[in-house]
Amino acid sequence: MKILVLNCGSSSIKYKLFDMTSGNVMAQGGIEKIGLPGAFLKLTDKNGKKVILEKDIPEHQAGIQFILSVLTDDTYGCIKDYKEIDAVGHRVVHGGEKFASSVLLTKEVLDKVVECSELAPLHNPANLKGIAAMEALIPGIPQVGVFDTAFHQTMPAKAYMYGLPYELYQKYGIRRYGFHGTSHRYVSKRACEILGVKYEDQKIITAHVGNGGSIAAIMNGKCIDTSMGLTPTEGLLMGTRCGDVDPGAIPFIMEKEGLDAAGLSDLINKKSGVAGLVGGSSDMRDLEAAVEKGDERAIMTLDVYNYRIKKYIGAYAAAMNGCDILVWTGGVGENQWETRRVVCQDMEYMGMKIDVEKNKGMRGEEMVISTPDSKVTVMVVPTDEEYMIASDTLEILSNK
Numbered sequence: 001m002k003i004l005v006l007n008c009g010s011s012s013i014k015y016k017l018f019d020m021t022s023g024n025v026m027a028q029g030g031i032e033k034i035g036l037p038g039a040f041l042k043l044t045d046k047n048g049k050k051v052i053l054e055k056d057i058p059e060h061q062a063g064i065q066f067i068l069s070v071l072t073d074d075t076y077g078c079i080k081d082y083k084e085i086d087a088v089g090h091r092v093v094h095g096g097e098k099f100a101s102s103v104l105l106t107k108e109v110l111d112k113v114v115e116c117s118e119l120a121p122l123h124n125p126a127n128l129k130g131i132a133a134m135e136a137l138i139p140g141i142p143q144v145g146v147f148d149t150a151f152h153q154t155m156p157a158k159a160y161m162y163g164l165p166y167e168l169y170q171k172y173g174i175r176r177y178g179f180h181g182t183s184h185r186y187v188s189k190r191a192c193e194i195l196g197v198k199y200e201d202q203k204i205i206t207a208h209v210g211n212g213g214s215i216a217a218i219m220n221g222k223c224i225d226t227s228m229g230l231t232p233t234e235g236l237l238m239g240t241r242c243g244d245v246d247p248g249a250i251p252f253i254m255e256k257e258g259l260d261a262a263g264l265s266d267l268i269n270k271k272s273g274v275a276g277l278v279g280g281s282s283d284m285r286d287l288e289a290a291v292e293k294g295d296e297r298a299i300m301t302l303d304v305y306n307y308r309i310k311k312y313i314g315a316y317a318a319a320m321n322g323c324d325i326l327v328w329t330g331g332v333g334e335n336q337w338e339t340r341r342v343v344c345q346d347m348e349y350m351g352m353k354i355d356v357e358k359n360k361g362m363r364g365e366e367m368v369i370s371t372p373d374s375k376v377t378v379m380v381v382p383t384d385e386e387y388m389i390a391s392d393t394l395e396i397l398s399n400k
């Protein structure tokens with residue numbers, strides 16, 4: 001059985017084609033910098049060589065079409081016909097309170113995903129485009145949705161309720177949902193597997209830091225809190241999202257800038273974060289380069305970025321009365337070692353000691369980066385949302 005996984009992020013589309021019978025990954029790659037200058041598709045070819053194909057990708061639909069054409073391409077492809085694909089697993093970002101686990105994407109489910117779109121405007125529309133593109137290409141193919149919100153459904157009310165009138169929760173489901181759940185679930189389990197410890201006995205903090213970023217607190221195998229909220233805009237400073245901000249600032253800005261709800265949503269989701277603060281690119285590689293040149297505003301932006309991550313780690317250690325394992329993942333968490341160092345340093349109060357030399361320059365590998373005497377084991381675990389999505393898809397189809 002061949003399962004194609006599409007993972008549409010806000011700035012990226014990752015894909016993997018799995019042969020579930022042999023367990024092999026037949027094709028994999030991803031488009032980065034969607035909507036930015038210099039977008040490209042990075043793929044691993046048949047001989048295991050990395051290939052970069054530059055192409056203007058203004059939005060997700062064009063990206064999905066490009067990926068699909070490459071899959072059957074004479075040079076880079078690995079299948080002759082799309083009909084060889086048996087099923088598709090999709091990352092779906094917002095599932096609200098409706099989905100605590102993965103499901104077959106029926107018309108009814110898709111209607112709910114559409115309903116949740118206004119709460120994840122950078123993501124759900126992209127996920128829906130991926131689903132529609134596959135249905136158009138292979139009509140009737142089974143498609144499964146794996147929700148970012150599902151893993152966080154175990155949070156207690158004290159973590160997910162906002163201090164707003166209760167009626168707003170009853171009427172509209174205004175509460176914290178949390179995102180990147182598939183990644184938090186994968187890396188927390190994988191960390192325990194690597195360390196040979198029992199998942200259900202650990203206090204784990206997972207830092208998924210990419211273009212979007214969130215921190216989760218996982219206690220005894222269950223998520224108990226996470227930094228993203230009703231929407232993926234809360235919490236950390238992100239590529240183009242503001243993260244935590246005084247709610248009182250919102251009506252003030254709307255009035256002063258003459259913005260309606262859509263204008264405000266655009267401001268906090270697309271024009272804020274790193275891009276808004278620095279007044280330039282949302283990509284952390286560009287920010288790093290500007291910091292190296294001594295750009296004062298870039299330095300301030302990176303300070304805000306790192307400080308937010310540190311505060312959430314401290315908060316979740318407090319929430320769990322300690323932390324056994326801290327896991328870094330996501331494009332930034334896996335690669336940007338300087339952010340890992342700055343955040344993890346001066347955390348001796350909670351028994352965290354990072355091995356600065358081991359961490360330095362380390363990118364994209366599974367590795368423990370704390371010292372042997374650190375009470376908290378700090379690790380890097382590259383995320384594999386696609387693997388989780390493929391196994392959920394297989395399980396759902398097997399039980400159909």
Ligand SMILES: Nc1ncnc2c1ncn2[C@@H]1O[C@H](COP(=O)(O)OP(=O)(O)O)[C@@H](O)[C@H]1O
Pocket residue numbers: 009010011012209210211212239282283284285286330331332335336363
């Ligand atoms: N080698 C690297 N060094 C520093 N930052 C990197 C590196 N590779 C990717 N990143 C950063 O990771 C972010 C993208 O993360 P990713 O998790 O792929 O995004 P998304 O949230 O769209 O899924 C970008 O800000 C990018 O600059």
Ligand SMILES: CC(=O)OP(=O)(O)O
Pocket residue numbers: 008009010011093123148179180210211212213232
């Ligand atoms: C939910 C979210 O922010 O996803 P991403 O990091 O892929 O943009």
Ligand SMILES: [Mg+2]
Pocket residue numbers: 009010210
């Ligand atoms: Mg992502």
